[in-house]
Amino acid sequence: MKRRVVSVWFQRLPSERLLRARPVDGPFAVTLTEGNHDRLYCLNREAGRQGLERGMGLADARAYVPDLITRPADLDADRRFLVMLARWATRYTPHAGLDGEDGLVLDITGAAHLFDGEAAMLENMKARLLRSRLSARIGIADTRGAAWALAHFAPGIAPEGKTSATLGPLSVSALRIDEKTATALKRLGLNTIADMSALPRATLARRFDMGLIEKLEQALGTRGEAVSPLSEPPHYGVRMTFPEPIGLVDDVMAALARLLDTLCLRLKNREAGARAITLSVERVDQTHQNVTLRLARPMRDGPRILRLFERPVGEIDAGFGIERIRLEAGEVENLPAEQIGEGGLIEGEALDDLVTRLGARIGLDNIVRFQPVASHIPERGFTEIPAAYGRVEAEWRMDHPRPLRLFAPEPVTSDAARRPPSRFSWRRMRLETASSSGPERIAPEWWRPDEAWRSGLRDYWRVDTRQGLRLWMFHTPQVPGWFVHGLFS
């Protein structure tokens, strides 16, 4: 059986979603704040008819159309609405899922006959969406790419096996490529998909990246493209609305505990753990406050997560009371079930909780562990990786004496050559050498340009000064000079 795919494009999803709730006669637009500018993000038909365009500044638009009614965009709500539409689309086929921010993709292989054929199915979809006051453009073709192209550029049905013929006359923009690539193609005189497919692939690949070829072949069906398992990703969000606004920290924590139980059960059923959990509280005055907890490792242990929330919740300003709280697991990772020992925390868990707590205070990026690197350049003998990734399994070794403290090389005033100077000054201290051992010669890694090693070879010495310092110094014979690079405590 030949695969058939439907692509549905909702041109005006954001504005129509709002208008369904509160219809408006006349020009209407949804605005999105970019930087400190409000721009038109989505218009209704009437606003378009009066000459407004997407991306126009709000102030200009008001000047053209004084009676324009606007509302701010809510991208999350749009997303949720699209997910709801995807659920609705499962009445046509179980394989229905999202396509970008404003579309659906349905795999209707073997399902069309249930609706008396594709044409009738398409009409049925259109009629139902129209009744819900949603304008949609629909394409049906052999491949996901072709269906998308039709929906966006020539709504209709491409008969089985007629993909290239149907797509040929369409603009190259129909290939799901970015604006820049499309412009570049048009400059070369490649206006339509037919122009493009006439060229040898190698020529295209030389001028453009392989992504373009991939898109072309996906649309024409010479390269497969999964209609991704169209089921939406599982949703890890729970909410609670209070009959009476609450304000006490203990009440919020109690509600949070119940939400966490639900959320963690959901995570457990899917053997997943959360790495970031966002708590958002909605106050009586309709304002929101969000707290995001970034965890040092994926977790789904309600009581433990609750303890980590204690401090951030204490900092929430409840104002005149909190009406509703939502809890959502942002980043979810696999977390297979494991045996949990008696008496609470397994080895290492207390440490993870500590890293999480510190992360909430000073930022998770500022907590690191070390990883050894095979390099003879002393300052490159290790790198840092976020402690949230857990313990780094690696072998450390020290072949030559290395100082406990390292810093950027600091020049010292001295004109000694080859052997460490007997007297020199460093950091405004006058120092005298008591004893020294060396040299250990280290050559720059020539394959890696490094500003600090421009002076070439380094001869390292351990220098004990009479003033009670044990320095790690080096001399650069190629560009004479002495530097202090570290301290042996």
Next chain:
Amino acid sequence: MQDEFSTIFPLTRGRVHDASGPGAAFFAAALAGMTRGTVLWIKPAWFFEEINPVALSAFFDPRDIILARTADQTETLAAAEEGLRSGAVGLVVMEVDKPIELTPGRRLQLAAESGRSIGLSLHPEGAGNQAATTRWFCKPLFSASDSTLQAWSIIKNKTGTNNSWAVRWDETARRIRMVSKTAERAASQGPPG
């Protein structure tokens, strides 16, 4: 001598101590080497002297150290308190540049007590933690034969007397060894200039 030293080092758990002098980093590394568990090392991000994990590997396994970078001393103390109270780490080392006042110092002591962990602040001379249980001054000692020789003096001790020792790090046994009095005399120096 040895007896007295072994009662005082490794430092008492559940307490916060401090150390200064040119050998302070060695002191912290040696203490970490003789303490079980993870080491949390906290330093302000603007301190340009980094600790070198390759050199730490002579004292303990660098896999067991977590480094936290803070914006200022307030953050350092808050992070140290969190680390000490958690009981998840054996030792918390904090690098400070200003004295720790009595109140935050006492808070650190309480946190160390409830987490049964050791706190150690490294500070410039004259900027210690007023609430510290013991205060140490550490500097390298020079001897032709031993490059890890250090002089440790205890200059404040709430639970005993002040004293000083010559010590060296025994890398194979991973412990601090006291050096005999003769070696100490031979290597003794005037106070640092």
